[in-house]
Amino acid sequence: MKMLKRMILENLGLKNHIHELLDPNFIMFRFTHYKGSSIISEDHENNIKYDGLSGHTDVSFLTFISQNQVNGLQINKNGEWIDVNLSPNSYAVLCGDSFKAWTNGRLHSVYHRVTMSGEIDRFSIQFNTYLKPGHFIEAPKELVDEKHPLLFKPYEMLGLFSYVASRDSSVDVFKDYCGVSYDKM
Ligand SMILES: O=C(O)CCC(=O)C(=O)O
Numbered sequence: 001m002k003m004l005k006r007m008i009l010e011n012l013g014l015k016n017h018i019h020e021l022l023d024p025n026f027i028m029f030r031f032t033h034y035k036g037s038s039i040i041s042e043d044h045e046n047n048i049k050y051d052g053l054s055g056h057t058d059v060s061f062l063t064f065i066s067q068n069q070v071n072g073l074q075i076n077k078n079g080e081w082i083d084v085n086l087s088p089n090s091y092a093v094l095c096g097d098s099f100k101a102w103t104n105g106r107l108h109s110v111y112h113r114v115t116m117s118g119e120i121d122r123f124s125i126q127f128n129t130y131l132k133p134g135h136f137i138e139a140p141k142e143l144v145d146e147k148h149p150l151l152f153k154p155y156e157m158l159g160l161f162s163y164v165a166s167r168d169s170s171v172d173v174f175k176d177y178c179g180v181s182y183d184k185m
């Protein structure tokens with residue numbers, strides 16, 4: 001994770017900012033169990049119900065996803081859903097909203113979902129990286145200029161978490177919380 005952050009910052013010419021992202025690093029793990037159709041099937045006339053998770057972006061900096069050998073994760077590229085075929089012992093890395101905000105939009109958060117289509121249960125582990133509460137996420141000055149106006153106001157993770165928890169997750173909560181709107185002249 002540290003290496004990945006270093007590589008990204010080096011690429012953006014921001015190596016001098018690495019400690020802002022590494023020192024206050026804060027990690028959350030989540031385990032998810034998606035039931036295969038053999039368990040939750042309500043198969044009346046082939047009307048099978050599948051488990052899953054609807055489309056969203058993560059509010060983290062980075063998300064690492066590891067799974068048992070059952071696929072189901074999909075990412076959206078230009079409106080098209082693409083299956084992520086994870087080989088055993090590998091994991092997916094997704095960029096989240098916080099990295100997008102900190103890079104003032106240079107990185108994009110990945111819109112993704114989970115769609116189950118088989119009989120076997122899927123188990124996944126998500127490892128989300130944030131900044132410790134109390135540390136503000138603010139794009140470095142080098143990434144803000146006339147051509148690249150500030151896209152997100154500085155914010156802090158606890159404020160964001162409580163806002164997200166109080167909202168309907170189907171709307172763009174992250175942008176609602178800290179997005180900057182510029183009036184078109
Ligand atoms: O289970 C997965 O592969 C992804 C889960 C996910 O996107 C999430 O919990 O935010």
Ligand SMILES: [Fe+2]
Nearest residue numbers: 056057058112
């Ligand atoms: Fe997610």
